[in-house]
Amino acid sequence: MRQRGFAAPAPPPPMDSQRAAAVRAIAERHAGSRGPLLPILHAVVEELGHVAEEDVATIADVLNLSRADVHGVVTFYHDFRRTPPVAHRVELCRAEACQAVGAQAVFDAVTQRYAGDEDVEIGQVFCFGNCALGPSGTIDGRLRGRLTAELVDAELEASR
Amino acid sequence: MTACVDDREHEPAVIRMGNDIARHLEYLPPETAADQIAAHIERFWEPRMSEELLVHADRNDTTMHPLLLAAARRLRPPPA
């Protein structure tokens, strides 16, 4: 706790010092390169699963940015997830080409079907570059075209 | 000689302050140092403070730094 003339209103949440050390190591690994913040955030998500609240302060400290600076970047990109990953992630394209072939309906159906399912997360992407085979999406990282809600179900079954 | 640190709050203020000036001008040749200490006291000290110091000097007070004593002599020669 640094005293900047500001008394902390409540004690901060206990820091997982092992995680903090891991994040610091990742940050220091990239700190010397140009534009290190994005590579660091990618690496944190890749190696530790998500960007936790306390990671922001660690990364800010290594790069000598403010916490607000890092927070702004983290929240700008959906891929820098803030919550630990769940078992399965489905990402559906909602851009124009896929919309033209019914992507909205697929999205609505899938979202409704898995609402409340703790193991499945539905996200949105704007273009995989797979437009000729829309509606496109990824299921646990596997890109598929001509998706329907049923096909999404099948892919998820295959993953489990 | 300069009193040790524990005595500083008990020694007379004029002795403590005068000795401080002496120690900080000690690097000069003794005559120059004594001149400068005397000049400093004349320039910055209230007359009653100087007088109190001179009374100590008249008595050859051994707690006075030798350069301070020398400076005091320049402000008032020792009694015959």
Next chain:
Amino acid sequence: MTEQTASILIEPDYGTPRVEGEPTAHVTIDGLEIDVAPGTSVMRAAKEAGVDIPKLCATDRLDAFGSCRMCLVEVDGVRGTPASCTTPCTDGMVVHTDSDDVKALRRNVMEMYLSDHPADCAGCARGDCEIQDLAHRVGAAEVRYGLDGANHLHDATDATNPYFAYDPSACIVCSRCVRACNEIQGTFALTVEGRGFDSRITPGGTDFMSSECVSCGACVQACPTSSLTEKSVIELGMPSRTVITTCAYCGVGCSFKAEVQGSGDATRVVRMVPWKDGAANEGHSCVKGRFAYGYASHRDRQLHPMVRDTIDDPWQVVSWEEAITRIATGFRAIQDTYGVGSIGGIASSRCTDEEVYVVQKMVRAAFNNNNIDTCARVCHSPTGYGLNQTFGTSAGTQDFASVDHTDVMLLIGANPTDAHPVFASRMKRRLRAGARIIVADPRRIDLVRSPHVEASHHLPVRPGTNVAFINAMAHTIVTEGLHDEAFLRDRCEDVEAYLSFIARPENSPEETEAETGVPAADLREAARLYAAGPNSAIYYGLGVTEHSQGSTMVMGLANLAMLTGNIGREGVGVNPLRGQNNVQGSCDMGSFPHEFPGYRHVGIDEVRGIYESLWGVTIPAQPGLRIPNMFDSAVAGSFRGLFVHGEDIVQSDPNTQHVEAALRAMDLVVVHDLFLNETSRFATVFLPGTSFLEKDGTFINAERRINRVRPIMPSKVGKDEWQVVCEIATAMGYPMSYANAAEIMDEIAATTPTFAGVSFARLDAEGSMQWPVNDAAPHGTPTMHVEHFVRGRGRLMPTVYVPTTEATTRRFPLVLTTGRILTQYNVGAQTRRTDNSRWHPADVLEIHPSDAELRGIHTGDIVELSSRVGTTSLPALVSDRMPPGVVYTTFHHPITGANVVTTENSDWATNCPEYKVTAVQVRVANAEAARAHQEADAVTLGSGS
């Protein structure tokens, strides 16, 4: 120049910052022709030509951003409609700001803003929201999107900061607040989170109070809607009138627009807004000047004179006449018994020059002695001595703007982000632009490393070893041949003696390393960096002066600047960061026992003659008593009466027991102040004073800048302070009176050569001026010692390191050093009576983890801090900002009693107390002491705002 307006002063906003250069770009805007410097934005050129292009995200204090899309224009030969804020002028450009297409576009953009703006926007209702103004201007009568689409109208307000609220429902994400926090303040506490429609401004994902925000108010000032608004405006409504005045906190001396309602006794401050044309602050402020003015109307404010027979009796309210008579007869009686020199006065470093001048005049003309001193004694008196010896002047050499030309800063014994925040923001801006900084400080202060700023070197000089350190720096420069021989030859004297002294091996970085704790290799690199410049500037504070070798160290800094030729132009110099709002002025006004106004010794017959003939009295040619001497003499029985003006010596001076013993020994202590402070516990006469909101006069800041203080309301106590002092003198038999404060300044100007050209009228015309102001420099003097030093040649003084007698021992193995914090100010008399106490409700003892572990101390524990003169207790904070062996605290709260432990040690030349080095021991307080501390703490906090 309007200093007092009958209405609100709205300064013109040109949209983008001024660009330097010759006006060689000829542009035509809506048929109007104007010449501007190339690179000036079209928006600014238009404004200068008289065309006001609508804007929301642009303001001339920030670089152009181009996000709001309101300022679109058409330019001949350019496709589309570029934003005028991000389009630079080129020679021959022809611009159309008001074609039908542009007007239609603006309406459309406005419609989008209105579709997500509260219909019941409080700011619009107040007339405080630019959305409403613009909507009228561009004529967006209907919102074709309707008002029921996706919007942010239900976003919750963040009112956690005591002074302002953030209402996201009115926010247009123009990001002016984010950019103000980045570019002006340099804290980077705000950001835009999310993207697209979900973009929202946030202080880093938390609320304002928990964030990195330092509450400077720049974002509130920048916000074009009412999303960020002062709570006082929400509560009181919009102001109706502006008075331009000067802040009464620190030595930066920010100029403010006091925006008020009402008039006369019913005047109420709605808010203090920094004045863009303020030369010291250029439109910026800190939490104290911006928001913490509430103390002036706090319930603790005393409004009536009071007397009592003994210090154990309760106070009785009396008339002014009775109080003044008691003072006059009391002081005279003491003099009759104990002699002329048995009474004296302490002038205030917080009051105006005119008030201080009158106090020292009272002492010299009515008391008939030179027993006048001021708080500069305990802070920058070594600056006075040291710079006088070396340069011939007792003040800094530059102005604040000089830092914009600095390449290397050497910051020593100062913590500007806490103590001079507005100047620190300027330093940070320059550092982000590529300048380097060397920080010499035992603690890892913010300027060592904080977002976007990193020092090239942090040299953790052990407290008490400054002179050894600066000698090693100079040694490096000289022995490596990095000194400026031409400068030394042409501009300095006593050069050879100094060079051979500094080259001695005992002054080398290697031989001083063990003493200073600064690794020799680091020191050498830092010295080389400073010598390389090309423009190197020294900024220093009380970590240099409040030492037993304070004066020697100041001379050491002057030597360093002379050695490298860093004097006499912009970007360089020796810059003392003066603490108080008018400590510079107080010194300038001769509130010294040995000097008249203008730093002229009382022994100089011609100078004394000026005052003797003007005042019609005889003035002693010998110096009077300094504050510490007054205390010593009081205890000895020869000094028995004291007039204390705007100072709380019991809380701020070292060795509290000694100060209290001295005051108890006196027969008459008079306190003239806003509140019943610690010193008033020993007084038998109390005179109520006026706050800066009621004063008419001048303050002088660390730049030697004379700034006007203008009254927002008449005196709440029936008299001006200078009037009261005149009446005391008159009652003592020396008639003294002035028609107004301006007359006092006229007398100062007539008798003090460095102020010869100064008057209220000149100051109103110029805004402010830096002394010397005379025929040679009728508009003032930003940079000093340009052609030659004030004393002719600069004098190089050998600075032999003499260790302080305050050595650590087994009994007291740690060193205590003290300092300040952003939100509280000095003894806290003002800031403790505002909401600033939410941030710093108590002084804490910062202690390094290894020292803490040894003693079983954890953050939050109440610890006992003891020295050879006293003991106190306070909460601990374990922090690795401290080096091992050094502990640190502040002195803002009387209950802390930090000065109970500081000693009688002082600077050899000026008696400036050695606050920065006290040998102490720290241990966990026993349960009883801890409980007592907590109880006393609760009582103090309870009596706060």
